[in-house]
Amino acid sequence: MTEVDRLMDFIDLKAQQARIRNDIDRRIAAVLDHGLYIMGPELVELESLLADYVGSRHVIGVSSGTDSLLMALMALEIGPGDEVITVPYTWISTAEVIGLVGATPVFVDIDPVIWNMDPELVRASITEKTKAIMPVGIYGQTSDMAAINRIAKEMGDIPVIEDAAQSFGATHHGKRSGGLATIGSTSFFPSKPLGGYGDGGAIFTDDDELAERMRWIRLHGQEKRDHHPVLGINGRLDSIQAAVVIAKMAIFDEEIVMRQRVAERYSEVLANAGVELPKVAEGNTSVYAQYTILSENRDQIQAVLSQAEIPSVKYYSVPLHLQPVFSNLGHREGDFPMTEKIASLGLSLPMSPYVSWEDQERLGAAISRL
Ligand SMILES: Cc1ncc(COP(=O)(O)O)c(C=O)c1O
Known part of the structure; x- marks a missing residue:
């Protein structure tokens, strides 16, 4: 290492662990003591905390x-021809997951400001086969869910599934991501932003019938012992993972504020770096799952950062309509210009609540030297 005395993490999970390690140890020990490793009391506690x-x-x-997105589609009985x-x-x-249930993904382009689903393009893509709309809260803020919900309602009460894996903790007109649609999903x-120490996720809904069906689907379609009315999967969350997420929830709101502060500092150190900075839409807050800049020189920027031992990532540089697995949809380069633009210019910088001021200054200085 040269001017750095330690490596900068792309996502620093160690600093967070140091804060809550005792609580995590205590909660994991409690699971080991009671031995209900699957669907134990921690799951019930976490579901209740998340509902509030x-x-x-x-x-x-x-x-x-x-799996949460898959179970949402299964509960809505979406399948071939949809x-x-x-x-x-x-x-x-x-x-x-749309492909996995045998349905067809219909892509619409993203908007130029926050890079999320463009509501007006949704309206134009709805057909009588449309059985759901799945907006994504990319990089930490939600799509214009109010507009998408309005269009879905006008066009025949089409269910909306909010993919809040990256936007969980953010708000849209004061309401929290995950709770903004027929079904919400997080990871x-x-x-x-709210992660465990393994795989896990959660589904949110206000609809009693869908909730019951998704509970069945989580447990192999089982309504009660020896009775399986629908097809399901093994979609359960382990008690140990639930215990870890409970411990992290205690500091989640504080961490969101810290993330927002890190984002503000990035915008200061990069103000004159000649790169485009991320924007937050009016009515939204962001949890900055990523802090992503746009630049025609992103390869050069990445090289300079790499020399300074600062990690960066080009997320989704091959967008989904150009992935071989979706070649049957017949898309070509040029079909979704805004997606292709962000895919070719976007570079995500180290982000967590614990990015230090010195590291950010070092990063800003490295990019500004270009
Ligand atoms: C937008 C989005 N949707 C869905 C997922 C899937 O979550 P998981 O990795 O928990 O399956 C992720 C993250 O990996 C994601 O970023």
């Missing part, structure tokens, strides 16, 4: 943020 946090009638803790509208600028899970993948 989001303001949702029902919360179902599940095995991952991918269409689900989503965006091509997202992690592959969002569209993958507890370790690097997410």
